[in-house]
Amino acid sequence: MENRNKKSQQIASVRKINKSTKRVTVTKLENILYKSFKILDKGFVRVIDYMGDDSSIVQAARVSYGRGTKKLNEDKKLINYLLSHRHSTPFEMNEIKFHIKLPIFVARQWIRHRTANVNEYSARYSILENEFYIPNKQNMQSQTKLNNQGRDKQLDHLETKEYLELINNQANESFEKYKYLLNEDDSGIIRNKNKNGLARELARMVLPLNTYTEWYWKIDLHNLMNFLCLRFDYHAQYEIRVYAEKILEIMKKWVPYTYEAFILHRLENINLSKNGIQYIKNLIHGKENKNTKISRREQDELKEKFGLN
Amino acid sequence: MENRNKKSQQIASVRKINKSTKRVTVTKLENILYKSFKILDKGFVRVIDYMGDDSSIVQAARVSYGRGTKKLNEDKKLINYLLSHRHSTPFEMNEIKFHIKLPIFVARQWIRHRTANVNEYSARYSILENEFYIPNKQNMQSQTKLNNQGRDKQLDHLETKEYLELINNQANESFEKYKYLLNEDDSGIIRNKNKNGLARELARMVLPLNTYTEWYWKIDLHNLMNFLCLRFDYHAQYEIRVYAEKILEIMKKWVPYTYEAFILHRLENINLSKNGIQYIKNLIHGKENKNTKISRREQDELKEKFGLN
Amino acid sequence: MENRNKKSQQIASVRKINKSTKRVTVTKLENILYKSFKILDKGFVRVIDYMGDDSSIVQAARVSYGRGTKKLNEDKKLINYLLSHRHSTPFEMNEIKFHIKLPIFVARQWIRHRTANVNEYSARYSILENEFYIPNKQNMQSQTKLNNQGRDKQLDHLETKEYLELINNQANESFEKYKYLLNEDDSGIIRNKNKNGLARELARMVLPLNTYTEWYWKIDLHNLMNFLCLRFDYHAQYEIRVYAEKILEIMKKWVPYTYEAFILHRLENINLSKNGIQYIKNLIHGKENKNTKISRREQDELKEKFGLN
Amino acid sequence: MENRNKKSQQIASVRKINKSTKRVTVTKLENILYKSFKILDKGFVRVIDYMGDDSSIVQAARVSYGRGTKKLNEDKKLINYLLSHRHSTPFEMNEIKFHIKLPIFVARQWIRHRTANVNEYSARYSILENEFYIPNKQNMQSQTKLNNQGRDKQLDHLETKEYLELINNQANESFEKYKYLLNEDDSGIIRNKNKNGLARELARMVLPLNTYTEWYWKIDLHNLMNFLCLRFDYHAQYEIRVYAEKILEIMKKWVPYTYEAFILHRLENINLSKNGIQYIKNLIHGKENKNTKISRREQDELKEKFGLN
Secondary structure (H helix, E strand, C coil), rough: HHHHHHHHHHHHHHHCCCCCEECCCCHHHCCCCCCCEECCCCCEEEEEEECCCCHHHHHCCCCCHHHCCCCCHHHHHHHHHHHHHCCHHHHHHHEEEEEEEEEEHHHHHHHHCCCEEECCCCCCCCCCCCECCCCCCHHHHHCCCCCCCCCCCCCCHHHHHHHHHHHHHHHHHHHHHHHHHHCCCCCEECCCCCCCCCCHHCCCCCHHHCCCCEEEEEEEEHHHHHHHHHHCCCCCHHHHHHHHHHHHHHHHHCCHHHHHHHHHHHCCCCCCCCHHHHHHHHHHHCCCCCCCCHHHHCCCCCCCHHHCC | CCCHHHHHHHHHHHHHHEEEEECCCHHHHHHHCCEEEECCCCEEEEEEEEEHHHHHHHHHHHCCCCCCCHHHHHHHHHHHHHHHHCHHHHHHEEEEEEEEEHHHHHHHCCCCCCCCEEECCCCCCCCCCCCCCCCHHHHHEEEEECCCCEEEEEEEEHHHHHHHHHHHHHHHHHHHHHHHHEEEEEEEEEEECCCHHHHHHHHHCCCCCEEEEEEEEEEHHHHHHHHHHHCCCCCHHHHHHHHHHHHHHHHHHHCCHHHHHHHHHHHHHHCHHHHHHHHHHHHHHCCCCCCCCCCCCHHHHHHHCCCCC | CCCHHHHHHHHHHHCCCCCCECCCCCHHHHHHCCCCCEEEEEEEEEEEEEECCCCHHHHHHHHCCCCCCHHHHHHHHHHHHHHHHHCCCHHHHCCEEEEEEEEEEHHHHHCCCCCCCCEEEECCCCCCCEECCCCCCCHHHCCCCCCCCCCEEEHHHHHHHHHHHHHHHHHHHHHHHHHHHHHHHCCCCCCCCCCCCHHHHHHHHHCCCCCCEEEEEEEEEHHHHHHHHHHHCCCCCHHHHHHHHHHHHHHHHHHHHHHHHHHHHHHHHHEEEEHHHHHHHHHHHHCCCCCCCCCHHHHHHHHCCCCCC | HHHHHHHHHHHHHHHHHCCEECCCCCCHHHHCCCCEEEEECCEEEEEEEECCCCHHHHHHCCCCCCCCCCCCCCCCHHHHHHHHHHCCHHHHHHHEEEEEEEEEEHHHHHHHCCCEEEEECCCCCCCCCCCCCCCCCHCCCCCCECCCCCEEEECCHHHHHHHHHHHHHHHHHHHHHHHHHHHHCCCECCCCCCCCCCCHHHHHHHEEEEEEEEEEEEHHHHHHHHHHHHHCCCCCCHHHHHHHHHHHHHHHHHHHHHHHHHHHHHCCCEEEEEEHHHHHHHHCCCCCCCCCCCCHHHHHHHHHHHCCC
16 A cells, blocks of 8 residues: 555656657647556556657658648648558657556567567566456456357356456465565565575466566557557457557547547458458349358448448 | 377377478478477477578578578688678578477566567467476575575475475466366366356466466577577576577577577677776786776676686 | 579579478479569569468467368468458468569668568679669650659650660669779779779769669568568559569469468458448448548549449 | 758747657757758758657666656666666667658668668659769778778879769769659759650669668667667768767767767677687786687787787
């Protein structure tokens, strides 16, 4: 608790500082800088720093001497054009840096995005706090039968209760054993002076995958959008999707025009394959889709997307 | 057990195939292709595929129409020159692909090398086997006091025994609970037909960090050497270093000239800072090193390296 | 001429070698290995080496002990699924290495694909041959008015003739001056013994951007497809597109199932934005597209794609 | 000329703006933000934006809630430790963005650093200005005999004069022909109304490699140091080294502690191979170096570095 207060004070203290800069700034992002947004039960997302705004994208695309902006409308059009025509380099000119707290099993998915920079809290060097992820009841779901990946319907009340207790107990026991192996209590005081603790890099082995970790994570806007495409998607695991949702909100504050184009062309778009085009073509021309080469599932998706039934 | 036999048969079966190719081949590597080399208690390293040999490096450096090789001596000299002068691109022309089984806490360090390609066994899709890492007795060590990172001396017999039992029990209980949450036994048969299991992507949360995972890992020779530099190093955690040791042996079979140059210039070299140069200079000229700017630890390292005491 | 014969002999000589391997091989690719395919007037593409085939993709996706393949039909389906659902990592498990000869202005576009490995012929170290790109008559076109980028209709006969002569003369003069600055003739013999030549790294400054250069270029299959998406596109400059066309043919020989999925989902697909979906939805339901938010050009594209007019 | 004034005004205008930010700022860098530093005869380097300072490195390394800084001395020591022990990730947390004008043959070397982001002025879309690099007299040097790469002694007065005239004429003629092919004069007015110009993407082919181009270039601090290591080196071509020199000065203003550590460990260091260590060891112990495995050239380098002769 004391520890948590100390952290809040540190955040409050850096939020007070105001300096003068000639760089482009984004007021809406400055307003939330360093602030901690809660994710899951004990995780968070904080913006630590950023470089550039919407105008920086057009400035780089135009290789400008000044701001590089023209009329608002032209800038928006250019951003829309660049994004929809897969011109990735101007979006790489913006960077954002986050401090994120997340369960280890989420971190293991997240780190697969290789085009970001990461500094993680080291459990070789430091002792991890007794913090682990426990899902909400509504997120306790059974395995999907569809494609063997992901979740299906919510478990019933009794199952949920039993399973949550089990997960909770298991994590607490693991942390108890971790501390025992380290031979240190929470405040770092040696428990049994006649014994040696096990090295931290080994003791951590008993911790469960829902233990929380923390890292600094920095990424450019182009690769951030790739991350969001994959992790905002409904196929993504709920526990990473909630981070993507918050980061998407932050992106909207940071680069509103890019955000708009991103929604249109990357999040609420549809990628029609050659066979999908034929399928829709037949629909438009009132022809039957007898021998379509697309799967039943794709057909259902298209029917829903285009309001047919 | 049955499962293990099946895997051995699959490996034996691919090892039997022989085909004709016009590509460069490396006999010593062909001889061990697909073979499983045991690491730690249950892990392994297997070479699945490779591209290029020592001659491919000189061929690329010379942008050749044919093999690109000259006299053996000239090729060795060129490789030595390229490696010692930080010409990385010719070494990027060779690739090697491994199948690796490793504990999750090791995988978390390993994945930080972003310039490799990875396909990991998915615990969202599949059920993990009851396999976890238990250290040997001699690797049960206490925390170092030196710089707070890494291990110190071996624990005594009783502590070791107690801690190993604890780690072992903890892992077994975790797997028991994992299976309980899934509501499936080892052969995938539902345990309690009146209950629903928890989704795999959630149930895995209770598994400890010493659970084994598997992946295919592909990397070019230049980045492989960077990996080996960091992970073969004595600062690296023992549990990842043993993998690096085996991979170094494999590299020796694959590209013996590059291996030789790598040992000379990257593994058994020393990087003297500006102040380190001054320190050695004084030693050579018989001057005292009174006001040296290098730390006591660096001085000790240099003294050892240069046989002074 | 002599030089060219020597190169042909070197290629012929490596093509004769046959070795035994346990690795996966692709007969259709082995048949053309090292062979030179002419591109533009003096350029070429040659496959030097490759790693993996279609089966390697499913093998990695399944993290297999053996070949990892199942029934042909299941493998094809898996590749199609992976490609259409943006699972990039299994495709990164295959590599291909080319030797390419191309004009410098094409090389400057090409090198922007950063996820490849490159070794280029060095004009600091060696002397460039007198070879430069001269377009065919039908490729001599005027500037497009559409979006200021790319070409429009073919120039008339007289203009073409005049311009081609000018380009040809200009290149010949440049090479003459290059040799003069070097103070060496074609066979490396010093021209004027009383003079010093200018350093190669400086003398090359006078060479035009259509001078040919050569490089070894290695890329994984996932990034190769990204390259082909951008460079096979009709927006791409003709002089790089012809390289992409040949490489696409080679890809078809190498990984026929991936090629098929690539055509369906990445080359002959269409990416409908949110507004594009609404536009098509209206068409299907027989509603007017009065206030559509997509541009006239996009509307024309969609109309053509879906056979409306 | 008019064009140049316009650019100066644009720069002056952005330099006037001052905004408030909660981000870390670097006064010495703010003072030169957007300012153009002349390099070579017509090139320049300008800082457009930056993210982070020295404190951001320690903040990330410590995964901090606040500024993350401790006593100045501890921060310096940590930066020194991180840099000398090859911990690259904290340095990746800082970014800097430049606008650079450089000759095309320099740009071709520069772009080989793949871990940066680039937006280049497009000669497919725009018309290049009549600007090309002409070396100073003292940089007109002959080819080195040493290793066939790089330059040797300055040419004599007459040769220099003749060669510079030739380079200058050649470039002017090329630009004349470029404009002729485009059928446009400097102000974009059509020259001959009865003719069509050649498309820009083709006309540029006649331009020489010393034509100036421009780009926005963004890189993180870790990769910037790799760039500087290679391009500040005396093996690097003079024309790229002068850019590295200016960027090193800028780095000193931006992150003075990192700069200091970089000089000690990366720029004025020495990498002793296993054989080099033996050589020095013999020197220290007064033993002869009869059968040393290092080359004569390396021996000379070591002797000079350690003040022996």
